[in-house]
Amino acid sequence: MMVEMSDPDAQAHFVRDIVTTNEKVQWYWTAQRPTLRILAVETEGLKLVVDFSIWDVGFKQTGPLELSFFVNERLLDKVRYESPGAKHFEKPVPADWLKTDVESTVAISIDKLYTAPQDGAKFGVILTKAGFERR
């Protein structure tokens, strides 16, 4: 239910907007709307948990970020982050949003992206963990 970005199989859960690499890593850069497929083993009593970081250098360019958290395309919450550094998000997910037969999609929409001055590449946040945990 929880995808640690350090897992060897982590990339199997990525749907879009996560910058993959062939190297073994502990975290991944995201783009505008990182989306993952994550299986809920049960539907009741679960919360969505996302651990990520906002890069301080990027923050100087973007300023505060607003992140919207979606589960199966339904908006679970919208949070404004006023500072860089490690962040932790968690919020209960209504049981009827989830299914046990297929993976649920978890998406994080980021309102502003950091643009690298060297090559113009755009980055969102640094993702380390996402998934469902029992409340």
Added chain:
Amino acid sequence: MIVASILFGASFTIAVSWALGTLLFDWLRLSFSRLEEWLLAFVVGAACLSEIVFVLSATHLVRRGVLIAFGLVSIGASVRSVIIRKKRPQFPKIGWIPAGIFAAFTILYFVNALAPEMSPDGAAYHLGMVAKYAGARGFVHLTTNIYANLSEGIELLFLHAFLLGRHSAAALVHFGFLVTLALLMICYGRRIGYPRAGVAAAIFVYASPVIGTDGSIAYIDVALAAVLFALFYVLQVWDEQRDLRLLVPVGILAGFSYAVKYTAFVAVFYALGFLLWKRKRAVLPVAAIAILFIAPWLMKNWLWVDNPVSPFGNRIFPNQYVHVSFEDYFRRAERSYDLASYFQIPWQLTVDGGRLVGFFGPLFLLTPFALAALKLKAGRRLLAAGMVFALPYMFNIGARFLIPAVPFVALSLALALYYMLSELTPGNTSLNKPPACSGQTRGLSNVPHVAVLGLVLFHAVTCWPSVAGLYANPYAWRLIGFPLKAAMRIESEDAYLTRRSPEYSVARMVERLVPAGEPAFSFSQVAEAYTSRKILVSYMGAENEVLCDILWNPIIGGFQASRVVRFSFPSREFRKVRVLQTVWANNSQWSVAELRIFSKGSELPRSSEWRLNARPNPWDVQLAFDNALVTRWRSWDLAQPGMYIEVDFGRLQEIDAVTLETSEDGGEAKVRLEGMDAEGKWSAIASQPIESPRPITVSQRRAAASELKARGIRYVLVNKDNAGSDDFRLYSNLWGMKCLAEAAGSRLYYID
């Protein structure tokens, strides 16, 4: 040594077949021209040998020693007869160019046949069953593989060869039929007075990519074509000679046609129809002999799977081994091959070959011209036979299924070409005259001959693998290599097959990791010829389909019991109750995961006095009463009025509610509740149930795996292309499985 044993296995099987045919012909004192007698003796003798191996298989006496002893005696007796009668085959002179073409393709096919066998169906079931029979010294009572229920006349010849020379020996036996077919066509051309047409037609068939490919592996289609052509041949000879003794080989070949392949049942009707037309009194003896070759297969199926024509006819012979839904799906799939339109068929069959699994060569675009052969008596007979033998093609439009009819079409086409070109050539003699005596070339000028020879060359060149690769679909089924090193075993079988055949690697993984006696479930076909383990392939039997349904339940929402249908009514006493399905569904089955009965607000415990029944599929009714969410009773047929699940309480029982837990995929079904009162009278209790959703809140993966374990299945094989393969890979811990190994994209899981 390996190559020698392969060649011995194949040649000994062919020799014993020929010997039995020769002895039969001697006994009947039949007379043919020399070469045709040898060829027909092989085909008729093959039928006899197959019948003998059937008896040995049924009595579990299929042992190498028995086969060799029997074979040596047969060969000895027949050779003695040949020496006494001084009958040696005399090969017809066919010209250097045709002989060169035959030689080139023969070398190509021989090397491919000699190479390790890795054809999809050959390695999976034609030889898969043979390997099992070889291990058990006879038939194996296998109810979980539909291919075990098909008639296996040629497979029993393969079994004979396999015991002596393993897999490639079987493929070479099939190649023997290909050579025989071509030579029979040449002989027939001579017999009817058109020897050059016979040679041309034989090359049209022999060089054809799908026929050459099929004839170089352990399939059965070319053998069937040879049997059918031999049947036609002997019937024509009988019509010329009216020798009643010829009816014996006619009966044998007609019956053997069915024993080779179900779809050849038309041969029986063809033979009987022909005799009915020509001489009614000949029908009964031929039918009686044919039945001797058909009945064993009917009986075997009737005794073992309750359906003499299994895996078909399951509505007429309901049984627990093959589902009606499988049969319906199979028929639909075999009729479409995902073609956008049937108008694509001619191009697919002659040039492209990608969709219909093989092609016959661009020359066959000229097939419509074969109709010109209607002008000739021989042409009319050939076309009529071809039409009859092409009838089963309606049920399966794959190129292979047209092979039995192609020799007739090819001969008709060659006749027609000669006829038309002769007509167009000034001063040429028309062909529309009674044929000259056997073996004599008709009075043709060189123009038609040169033109047809040009077509023969064109066909040979366009069918040669490296040329065909230039225009055919890259995915067309055809020979693509010349595996000489593998054929000579300079490269070992294991190395060659590991390199070339993913299915082989998977089969060897299963053999290595699954203990003897343990079955393994697989979503896909496995090269069973290379493993001794019992494989339950998801769609190859009713039991396997139930296992697949259980495994898919946790990962396909529509399969899950997420709906509750409740009948509530004033409390009454009933002896029996049944839930009756009342509508025709367009594309869904009816299924019930659990049926629960209530009295005064409490569920009645399922009692041992209860007698459960269902129609259809009474064998699985327990699945609706087992308190397992991942199992369900299914109709395994489209939902129809009159289907029911019934509970006989064994006494009067007071009840006030009945619930069905069912799934979304059966949403079309409508049900009503009926009850039987103390007097034994059925009446409607309620017809307007209340439906409510019942979300599945906990993953059923482990429960599904446990169900398989409870059924004795600990090993599950999942290919990366199978539905749900990612789920098994990513969540194997949730399934309670561990991955033991991976080979060629397939993972073998063990249920803890």
